[in-house]
Amino acid sequence: MIMEIILKNGDRVKVITENGNIVFDSKEPEFKRGDVVKSNSDDTFGIVDEVRGYADNDKRVILLCFYNKKNDYVKKCDDFCFDIDSMHLATEDEKQQLYDAMQAKGYKWNDKKLCIEKVSPRAKRGDWYLYIDYSYDECRWKAVSSIDFRRRLDDVRYKNNNYFIDDREACKYAHEFNRMLKERTLDNNK
Numbered sequence: 001m002i003m004e005i006i007l008k009n010g011d012r013v014k015v016i017t018e019n020g021n022i023v024f025d026s027k028e029p030e031f032k033r034g035d036v037v038k039s040n041s042d043d044t045f046g047i048v049d050e051v052r053g054y055a056d057n058d059k060r061v062i063l064l065c066f067y068n069k070k071n072d073y074v075k076k077c078d079d080f081c082f083d084i085d086s087m088h089l090a091t092e093d094e095k096q097q098l099y100d101a102m103q104a105k106g107y108k109w110n111d112k113k114l115c116i117e118k119v120s121p122r123a124k125r126g127d128w129y130l131y132i133d134y135s136y137d138e139c140r141w142k143a144v145s146s147i148d149f150r151r152r153l154d155d156v157r158y159k160n161n162n163y164f165i166d167d168r169e170a171c172k173y174a175h176e177f178n179r180m181l182k183e184r185t186l187d188n189n190k
Contacts, residue, residue, distance in 0.1 A: 031061055034114045036090040036098055039082065043069035045090060045098040046080070047109060047116070059084040065116050067101045074105040076116055121165050122158055123148045130170035131162045132177060141177045143170035 031037060035048040046063035053059050060081040067074045090098065102108060108119045123129040125148060133144040143164065148154045157163045164170035 031084070031087070031089070034109075034111060036095045037061060037063075037082075037087040038090045038094050040086050040088055044082075045069070045094060045101075046082070046087075047098070051084060052081075061087050065102065065107070067098050069097065069101070072101070074101050074107065076107060120158070120161060120163060122163065123165060125150055129154075130164040130167055131157045132170065132174050141174045141181075143167060143174050 031048045031051055033048055033050060036045065037048055038045050044066060046061070046066035049062045049064045051059055051061055061084050063077060063080045063082070065074065065076045066080055099109060102116070103119065106119050106121075107116050109115075110117050127148060128145050129148050130143045130145050132141055134140075135142050135144075146154070154163075164173070
């Protein structure tokens, strides 16, 4: 008979009974891209990029990002690794701790694309934000303010990254857009 036991740390152990004896399956953990893992020794969490084998038959888990709860430190990376035996699959609560920490630092996990994405800040409902729009009176693109009522137009601007909280950032992008169009016009007149 084969049973699976889930330990307090989240590890899953297969238990096999053979001829009245209990045998623990001691295979190393199997991780795949996108799995959330936690260190067995401290409060370090990560999202698996891949598992690599090395010449000494040692396997390491390469992480896309990691979070150290003690230091409240989130880092997006591509080369941070742990020994495979020092990690276990995270519980749902542990996963949520990582996702919350990532969100607080401006990142989110896209489980469909299996990648980390930057999260743009969004104003609270009823608060002001800026977007880039064309001013026919001034014949240029400029930052314009609006109130986010979560209308379809507000959502479209946000989803298309034409949504700013910081007026300096909005003006910088409007200025850059005007510069690129002017440069393009000058190039076409040559």
